[in-house]
Amino acid sequence: MNELPSAAVVRRWPGHNAIWRWHFYASLFCIPFVLWLSLTGSIYLFRPQIEAWIDRPYAHVAVAGTSATAADQVQAAFRAVPGSTLAAYELPATPEQAVQMLVRTPGGDVRVYVHPQTLAVLHTVDEESRIMRLVFRLHGELLAGPIGSYMVELAASWTIVMILTGLALWWPRGGGLAGVVYPRLRAGGRRFWRDIHGVTGFWVSLAALFLLLSGLPWAQGWGGYLKVIRHVAEGAPARQDWSSAHGEHHMAMTPGTASPGIEVLDRVAATVRPLALARPVLIAPPVGTGDSWTAKSDAANRPLRTDLTIDGQTGRLLTRRDFAQRRLVDRVVGYGVAIHEGQAFGGLNQLLNLLTAIGLTLLSISGAILWWRRRPTGKLGAPPPRPAAPLVRGFAVVLVGLGVLLPLFGLSLAVVLVADRLVLTRAVVMRRSESRSGQGHRV
Known part of the structure; x- marks a missing residue:
């Protein structure tokens, strides 16, 4: 007769086997996403440098002399893109560089580069076709719109579970630091791959959790949930400085639907320019007749951002709202987004x-190698379930x-849980069936 294990020997859930099971299934789903997000996120980290490199042909185009008015520069953009309206005018950082502006068309926004003196149009490009916009959408929505954003959110949520269960498995139980x-x-x-996997997970876990949580405000589901x-x-209605990945625009503001009174743009720019807001500085026309013009710093380091409203007829500054004046949740998310983007x-x-992205990549690759080496031939290699183990309150909480x-993770x-319960029930039934079958063949 088999002896029953003593109470001291029986492990309460989540013991090693149960945690490993959660860790395994979370990793099985998350690893492809972690690799993809690490790659695209690493590229997007260097957006300022990459965009500066792309725009280098337009950084020093002007010569000594007088520049044309901002209104004339906008009109040049309108001629290059017939039927367009002004979405945002970017104040040039230096007198030598081409003036950039976004004009709106039925097919989307177009970025136009205009020579500040000759008004020659140097370049036009669909805003959503720019390299870093594509990287942003690859990272946040897999180029699949809202559905892709939901998938990324789901992967991020289960990656949190993967990291927490991984830390529980790694947690030292005596011995040295090796x-x-x-x-x-x-x-x-x-042992080599287990050490690489466990130690890497330890060093990147905190930073990885921060990146996962700080990226959630962009997600289609959680971002809407928060709003x-x-x-x-x-x-x-909350006015947020961010939106879902599908709707996010790195020049995020509320542009006008028409281009009324473009001739007052120089007056507005003259008011904004001496304020020395963090670059880039964007100016947008009124949404409706009689409304104020808006200007804002769209700095990648969001705590440096400022929002202004300006009377176009007089050039008088009406309101100024700095980052410190925003609500607490906006400031917390703003800091999180700035750190998330590396700015x-x-x-x-x-x-x-x-380094965190590289660590997550190494963590995923080493985990896949460990699974491949120890999985039974022809089987998935998931840890066997233990349906009799009781639930520990902490992990349930x-x-x-x-x-x-x-909520998407909760669903x-x-x-x-339902699928796992069905698997457990099926496994128990099969064991009982095999046991009865074996007893029936005894002599």
């Missing part, structure tokens, strides 16, 4: 984010909390 804080590089085979909650809490504290921010904060979690 294989915990630093890898044993001379170890061979599975609805803010509408209910604040009693009015909060210069090159060091870019380097740290790049974490999952329920994530399900409430991330997918319910599906996974």
Whole structure:
């Protein structure tokens, strides 16, 4: 007769087997997304440098002399793109560079580069076709619109589970620092890859969790969820400085639907220019007749941003709203987005984010290698379920909390729990069937 294990030997859930099971299935779904997001995110980190390199032919085009008026420069853009209206005029950072502006057409926004003196149109490009816009959409929505954004949000949510369960599996249970804080590089085979996987996960987990959480405001599902909650809490529609990936525009503002009184643009620009707002500085016409012009800093480091309204007829500054005057949630998200994009504290921010992306890539590759090496031939290699194990409150609270904060994850979690229960039930039935079959053949 088999002896029953003592209470001291029985592991309560989530023991190693149960956590490993959650970690395995989360990783199985997330790894392709983690690799993709790490690659595209690493490229997008260097957007300012890449865009400056792309625009270098238009950085020094002017010669000594007087520049044309801003209104004339806009009219030159209109002639180049017939039927267009002004969406945003960007104040040139230097007198030598070409003037950039966005004009609106039925087919989307077009960026126009105009020579500041001769009014020659140097270049036009559909805004959504620009390289970094494509990278942004590849990163945030897989070029699949709202559906892609939901997929990225779901992958980010399960990556959080993957990281938390990975930390629980890694958590040291005695012994030295080898294989915990630093890898044993001379170890061979599975131990080498296990150390690479575990140690890398330890060093990048905190930064990775921050990047995952700070990217959620862009997501189609969670971003809309946050906006609805803010509408209910604040009693009015929330004006956010970000939107879902599908609707995000890196020159985000509310442009005019027409181009009334373009001749006053120089008056507005004369008011904005001495304020020395963080670049780029964008000016947009009124939404309707009699409305004020708007100007804003669209700095990649969002805490540097400022919003202005200006009377076009007099050039008088009507309102100024700096980052510090925004609501707390907007400031928190603004700091998170700036760090997420690598723009909060210069090159060091870019380097740290790049190292995190490299670490996540190494984590995914090493995890895949470990799974491939130890999986049984012809099987998926998932850890066997233990249906009799009791639930530990702490882990349940974490999952329920994530399900409430991330509704899309909560829905997918319910599906996974149902599917897992069906698998458990089927496995138990098969074992009982095999057991009865074996007893029936005994002599």
